[in-house]
Structures are given as structure tokens and as C-alpha cells.
Amino acid sequence: MTLLDRIKELCKKRSISVKMLEENLNFPSNTIYQWKKRTPGIDKLQKVADYFGVSLDYLLGRTTVMSIPQNSALDTIAAHIDPGASTEELEEIIAYIEEKRKEHSKKETIDLVDIAAKKDKEIANFVKENPDFRYEVEGPVTDEEEAVRSVKTFISIYKQNRL
Numbered sequence: 001m002t003l004l005d006r007i008k009e010l011c012k013k014r015s016i017s018v019k020m021l022e023e024n025l026n027f028p029s030n031t032i033y034q035w036k037k038r039t040p041g042i043d044k045l046q047k048v049a050d051y052f053g054v055s056l057d058y059l060l061g062r063t064t065v066m067s068i069p070q071n072s073a074l075d076t077i078a079a080h081i082d083p084g085a086s087t088e089e090l091e092e093i094i095a096y097i098e099e100k101r102k103e104h105s106k107k108e109t110i111d112l113v114d115i116a117a118k119k120d121k122e123i124a125n126f127v128k129e130n131p132d133f134r135y136e137v138e139g140p141v142t143d144e145e146e147a148v149r150s151v152k153t154f155i156s157i158y159k160q161n162r163l
Contacts (some may be wrong), residue, residue: 116151
């Protein structure tokens, strides 16, 4: 699914047209349709993502998770801690939370750049010139061509915003 397709899908869910979205975001007419041929700036992408309440990763097709969860679990835990808890008890709670956080942060990530560089010479050359460039995602990659498209989009944005 392309960036434009994803935006159209989000517009459909909100029962608005792409033109209405552009008006709501104060974008010039046909700005979003031009993204079929030109790479948008990160500022415009962020405005669209914020408008729909989705992450940039979702908007760019890097994940199917629409938004990044807030710290609702931490808020829930904090609300249930006894206000009269001793320092020792609070330290135990913090240690437990930290251990759980470490367990969950060990999720395996896959570098899409490695996959895409094997399929596309342009990406491979870019990686040789920029060895620290990474584009990591969680979970398996099932569509290598989509990985190539995503990495190319990310490289384009990276080049535009590089200092």
C-alpha cells in the first residue's frame, strides 16, 4: 500500500476527501496527490499523521499498528500504588517494572535496509556511503518489494532532512 493509498484509506474512515484533508491542514490544492511523484517533507507527513492520530510508521506503511501506545499501563500501576508505601516497597515496585520493561524490549527487530540492499543496487550504494543508516521494524518481513519501496521513501526523507 502506497503512502497515498494509506492516506485515502484514513480519509475514507473519517468520511472526508483528500481535498478536505488538504484544506483542514492548510496544504495547497493537490499537494497530497503530488506525493505519488515527489517525496513529501517530514513536516507535512507529521501533520497528516497527527491529524489522523497515527504514527509516521503507520502512515509510511512500516507497521500495521496505527498509533504508539501511551504509558497507560504505567498510569494504571501508579494509580494502584498505596500512597503510604515505604521507600523499600516503592523500590521493589520500580525494580519489578524495570525487569518487565527489559523483558518486553528484547523483541527482535529486522533491519529493512539489509533486506532492501540485497534487492536494489541504489539502496546498496546508499548503504555503502552511509554505513550507520538503519531502518528497523519488529516482526517478519513478508514482502521484500514493499521493503524496497519503504526504504527508498525513508532514504528520500532522510536526504531531505539531513543537515
